[in-house]
Every structure is written in C-alpha cells, then in structure tokens.
C-alpha cells in the first residue's frame with residue numbers, strides 16, 4: 001500500500017504548483033477529479049463508522065454514487081482498493097432510491113434538485129454524504145469539496161448534520177475544513 | 186588520619202565524629218537521589234521531545250493528507266510555545282519540504298532532505314535533540330517530521346537541581362555544625378573547664394578552688410572525684426603546714442633556750458683555759474690543758490649547731506636582718522682558718538691560699554664569717570684529708586671567694602638539693618644537720634650575691650661565692666624567705682621527704 005502512495009502524493013503536489021501558477025490551465029482541470037477522488041479515499045482514514053453499520057467482519061464498504069459526475073471513473077478506481085480495510089462495493093443509485101445501506105454517498109452536482117430529499121432521508125444516519133458542488137454543505141451534505149482561490153482542493157463540513165450522523169470524525173480533519181451549518185428552510 | 190585525630194582535642198574529635206556520622210549518609214543519599222533525578226530529567230526531556238514529534242505527526246497527518254501546508258504550518262507554530270523547541274520541518278513522502286517553522290531568534294535553517302525514518306528516532310548530539318518521525322494515519326504514511334529541540338532548558342533544570350542540592354548540603358552542614366557545637370558545649374567545654382581548674386591549681390597552689398560538679402554524667406563524676414582529691418590535698422597541706430609550724434616553733438624555743446647556757450659555758454671554759462696552771466706537775470698540767478682545749482672545741486661545735494638552728498628558725502619566721510659595715514674578706518678568711526687550725530692539724534690538711542692584699546666591701550661581718558666557716562668546715566668534714574685551696578679574687582665589681590677540696594664530692598643530682606634546708610648527700614656517719622649550706626645561701630643571696638658548686642664525686646668540690654661590693658638597697662627576694670612561695674616550696678619538699 002505504501003509503495004503506491006508516492007504516486008498519489010506527487011500529483012497532489014503538482015496540483016498546488018500548477019494551480020498556483022495558472023488556475024485556468026487544462027492540466028489543473030484534468031487533475032481536479034483524481035485529486036478529489038483521492039480526498040474521498042483519505043476522508044475514510046479520518047472518519048470512523050459505528051461498528052454496527054457493517055453486517056460482519058467480511059461485509060463490504062458500500063460506496064454509492066447518485067447522479068452523473070466526471071468523478072465516476074475515478075471513484076471506480078478507488079473502489080478497486082480497500083476502504084476501512086474492507087473490500088469496496090460501488091453502487092449507482094437513483095435519486096429516489098434509499099441510500100440508507102450506503103456507507104459513503106457521493107452526490108453529483110446534477111442532483112441539486114433532489115438534494116433536499118436525499119438529505120432529509122439520510123439525516124441522523126451514519127452515511128457520509130460527499131459532494132463537490134457550490135453550496136451543498138449548506139444544504140446538509142456532510143462534506144463538500146471545493147476549490148479555493150488558488151485552485152487548491154479544500155472542503156467544507158456541515159457541522160450540525162455531521163453531529164447528528166453518529167460518524168466519528170477526527171479533530172484533525174475538522175481543523176482543515178471550513179465549517180458550515182445547514183440552512184433550515 | 187586516625188593518628189592525627191588521636192592527638193586532636195576532644196572538641197575536634199566530637200566535631201569530626203558528628204560531621205562524619207551526619208554527612209556521610211547524607212552525601213550518599215543525595216548522590217544516589219541526585220543521580221537518579223538527573224537521569225529522570227534527561228529521560229523526561231527526551232520523552233517530551235518525542236511527544237512533540239508525535240503531536241506534530243498526529244496533526245500534520247491530516248494537513249499532509251489533504252495537501253494543506255498552511256494548516257501544517259499552524260500546527261508547527263504551536264510548538265513555539267515550548268521553550269525547548271528550535272525548528273521543525275514537515276516533509277511529504279517525496280522528501281520535499283511541505284511546511285517548516287523556525288522559532289524566532291533561532292537561525293540555522295532546516296534542510297530540504299529527509300533521512301528515511303521507518304520509525305520514530307530520538308537522538309541527542311550535544312546541546313540539540315533531533316526527533317525524526319514518520320507521519321502516518323491508520324497505517325498509511327503521509328510524510329516525515331524532523332524537529333530539533335534544545336537541551337538548554339534541560340541543563341538549566343539540572344543546574345537548578347544541583348544548586349538545590351548544594352543549598353541542601355550547606356543546610357545539613359550548618360545543622361550538623363550546630364549539633365557538633367551543642368555536643369561540644371555539653372562535653373568538651375566542661376572537660377576544658379575542669380582542665381582549667383587543674384591548671385589554675387598547679388599555677389597558684391591554691392587548693393581551695395573547686396570544679397563545677399553539677400550533673401550526673403561521667404564528667405560530673407570526674408569533677409566530683411577531682412574535688413574530693415582537692416579537699417584531701419588541702420587537708421593534708423594544712424596538716425603539713427601545721428606540723429612544720431610546730432617544728433619551727435620548737436626549734437626556735439629550743440635553740441634560744443640552748444644558746445644562753447651555752448654562751449656562759451663557753452666563757453667559763455675560755456676563762457679556765459686562761460688561768461695559770463694550778464698544778465705543779467708539768468705533765469699533769471699539759472694533760473689538763475689539752476682536755477680544756479678539747480672541751481672548748483666541743484663547746485664551739487655545739488655552739489655552731491645551736492647557732493645554725495637559731496638562724497634557720499629566724500629565716501623561717503623572716504627575722505633575718507643584715508648589719509653591714511666595711512669588711513675585709515681576706516682578713517676574715519685568715520681569722521676563720523685560725524679558728525679551725527686545730528681541726529686542720531688533726532685532719533692532716535694542707536691549706537693553700539691565693540689571697541690579694543685586701544678585698545673590702547660593705548657586708549655583715551658576722552654573717553659573712555658564718556659563710557666562710559660553713560664552707561671551710563664542710564671542706565674539712567668532706568675533704569678526705571686532701572689539700573684544700575682557698576682563693577679570694579676580684580672579678581669586675583664582684584668579690585669572689587673560692588673554697589676547693591679534693592674530697593668525696595657531690596653527685597650532680599644532689600648539687601642543687603644540698604642548698605636546701607635539712608638536705609644532705611652523705612650517710613649519717615658524717616655528723617651534721619644539713620643546715621650549713623642552706624644558711625650560707627640565705628646569707629649570700631641576702632647580700633645580693635650568688636653561690637654555686639662544681640663537683641665530681643670522688644675528686645672534690647669547689648664552692649664559689651660571688652658578692653657585690655655592697656648589700657643592695659632592697660635585698661633580692663630569696664633573702665626574705667618569709668614569702669609564702671619559697672616557704673611553700675621548701676616545706677612541701679620536706680613534707681615529701
């Protein structure tokens with residue numbers, strides 16, 4: 001595993017360098033999604049799920065995607081690895097489907113219309129919702145990936161929903177996040 | 186060391202003992218505790234540096250994982266709160282510098298190189314501790330942290346600790362000195378006091394002083410015994426003085442009572458001798474004449490004895506005055522030799538003289554005659570029939586009389602003693618009381634002169650008298666034997682004999 005890591009860290013460093021020089025360049029755009037996917041993998045290292053969400057020691061880590069996103073190919077690559085020391089099962093869900101069995105749900109930007117519905121259904125459940133669209137954290141998505149003014153990938157966390165979820169998030173992760181609270185309608 | 190301590194005073198011994206008994210264990214304990222404490226401080230220091238490493242690794246992991254150098258720098262900056270912190274660099278997995286923090290004032294920028302650190306490494310070189318630690322999370326490594334801390338706070342802590350020890354030791358030292366002092370007060374001070382009393386008695390011969398014997402310890406016991414001894418000595422001394430006084434009184438009365446009839450007896454014998462012989466037979470008359478001469482000699486001898494006794498008792502009660510007038514010692518010597526002509530003849534002595542024309546001075550003629558009589562009579566008594574030389578000479582101001590015989594002599598240890606009262610250096614076969622030389626010396630010193638003897642046993646003696654031209658105004662103290670010191674010394678000698 002650690003043999004593979006330098007390959008990942010190198011593009012990360014590159015992202016910073018290239019994005020800092022010319023944020024609009026093609027290379028930066030190309031790198032944005034693999035970096036975000038890598039971030040999603042790393043979130044799982046700083047977040048612990050309650051043990052009862054896994055049926056057993058051999059139960060897979062269920063990674064769900066709703067909507068269509070350029071991230072999909074990269075998420076597939078992530079699914080080829082192990083998350084939380086479990087094999088990964090990638091499911092594509094319809095926006096209306098019940099996502100309660102997922103451990104991590106990526107909500108694509110295309111689902112902005114269904115976001116309320118999805119969030120209400122998952123509120124208080126230990127499902128880590130991740131998005132990469134403007135304002136999603138405010139809608140109640142637990143972690144929302146964003147780009148800062150220098151083109152670096154950063155993330156927001158919706159603190160009140162996260163507290164309800166029962167997920168155990170490392171304080172170090174919280175330190176790095178921009179903390180946002182859900183806007184109640 | 187022990188030999189030197191043996192010679193030291195009790196006070197020194199006590200102090201040495203107290204200090205050893207207290208300080209050795211204290212030093213041992215302090216050395217052990219101090220050593221352990223310093224080691225603990227060092228381990229503490231290394232541990233706290235390692236802890237700083239772990240802390241950075243913990244918080245740095247997320248920053249590295251999510252590519253956020255600014256957050257990483259913030260983490261490193263929090264280390265600035267630790268006084269021992271110097272600098273830290275967070276490297277990513279490729280070995281590039283990801284974040285760095287250099288404490289203000291600390292120059293020596295960190296380098297852009299990562300030593301491979303599969304596990305935490307804490308090393309110390311001189312004043313710097315280096316911590317190298319992998320930054321990982323749940324088994325995934327994200328980079329490496331290298332940080333340096335200074336051992337200056339450590340050394341200052343150790344130094345503060347050592348100073349504490351020094352103060353503690355100083356305190357213990359002071360306390361034990363005080364204890365030693367207190368012990369010294371209790372023991373050696375009192376022994377010293379006792380010794381002082383003994384010294385005082387030895388110097389002043391005052392047996393009425395007493396040592397402080399309060400208390401119930403050994404020293405009090407010693408003082409008590411000492412006092413009892415003093416009381417006994419005092420009692421015996423007063424007894425001895427009393428006995429001497431009785432003897433002196435008896436001597437004085439007896440010699441007075443003897444003197445009067447003796448004088449008239451002498452006059453009677455002398456007038457009988459001067460009468461024309463009443464017996465016609467010349468042979469008978471001659472026998473009577475020689476019998477008178479014998480009687481006269483014996484009477485004179487008896488008179489000398491009584492005079493001596495009388496003089497001694499006069500000296501003892503301090504009534505011994507000189508009446509000086511012009512005297513010619515040469516004439517005086519010739520007179521005395523004439524007095525002794527019979528004895529000289531009978532003893533078969535050869536008397537040779539070495540006399541000047543005259544040797545005049547202001548002296549007491551009767552007393553001076555006594556001096557010459559005593560010396561000459563001794564020379565005859567102890568001269569063993571060998572020649573006797575008498576010389577008078579002037580040496581500067583002094584007039585020197587020398588009486589020399591070739592008789593039995595006096596051994597060296599007795600040479601000083603014979604000038605004391607009743608002291609003799611011969612068997613009782615030689616008649617005499619041992620007073621002649623005593624009186625002689627009293628007379629000579631009263632004149633401000635000196636008397637001495639040189640003698641080799643079996644070869645003879647020479648008595649030398651030196652006299653000043655006249656009696657000094659206030660006679661030297663030995664001439665006034667009534668002074669308590671000289672009396673005490675002579676009486677104590679008699680008491681011992």
Ligand SMILES: Nc1ncnc2c1ncn2[C@@H]1O[C@H](COP(=O)(O)OP(=O)(O)OP(=O)(O)O)[C@@H](O)[C@H]1O
Nearest residue numbers: 563567594603609610611617618619620621622646
């Ligand atoms: N010329 C001498 N040669 C050897 N011994 C002497 C001589 N003169 C004195 N002595 C020693 O000194 C002692 C003391 O002498 P000192 O004249 O005082 O007493 P003494 O002759 O014994 O008695 P006395 O009272 O009759 O004179 C003597 O007994 C004798 O032992």
Ligand SMILES: [Mg+2]
Nearest residue numbers: 563617621622
């Ligand atoms: Mg004599």
